């Protein structure tokens with residue numbers, strides 16, 4: 001998704017300030033903003049935010065966090081939430097590699113990875129959000145009984161991710177190479193709409209960490 005650099009992104013970000021949290025003071029102050037008793041779901045690499053904003057709108061009893069490292073994208077997602085006047089979602093301009101600096105251990109019930117950048121060249125494989133180095137960086141945020149939901153149009157990335165997660169001892173469920181021809185309820189992301197309208201099938205799995213996962217990644 002090519003995005004022209006937006007000169008006014010910081011100003012637009014300020015106008016949506018109610019939808020973010022001052023990261024100074026985190027992770028200690030995290031539960032001043034979030035209710036520990038309510039389920040919390042997080043998307044990493046949420047782009048323009050259609051998926052997580054729609055999910056938040058459909059599930060007012062749950063809390064949601066959107067993480068995106070490109071502020072121009074994040075601002076567009078924040079504005080979507082603001083237009084809908086949502087009260088159960090916050091946005092963070094952060095990199096997936098640093099999340100334990102800002103979020104407490106085992107705060108999330110679900111982590112979504114949607115259409116993550118494929119980084120096709122082998123020398124950049126470590127940047128894939130499903131590479132074990134990245135998984136090790138965000139897994140501490142997931143509750144032990146939580147799950148990671150991953151979907152992508154990119155078959156080589158999907159095959160890599162299946163292999164990587166299996167080697168890491170995750171239990172994979174609901175694995176499909178054609179999500180749109182299953183009964184699974186689905187919210188389309190911006191990328192998903194683009195690629196599925198061109199006829200590309202969408203791959204998905206849900207991954208549950210096991211004791212082996214924590215043993216390997218400790």
Ligand SMILES: C[S@@+](CC[C@H](N)C(=O)[O-])C[C@H]1O[C@@H](n2cnc3c(N)ncnc32)[C@H](O)[C@@H]1O
Nearest residue numbers: 045046047068069070095096114115189190191
């Ligand atoms: C291909 S886009 C998909 C966006 C959205 N999930 C969708 O499906 O439409 C991948 C997004 O992940 C973000 N991203 C990639 N690596 C990231 C990282 N390490 N930390 C945070 N965001 C990341 C990119 O900036 C980009 O917005």
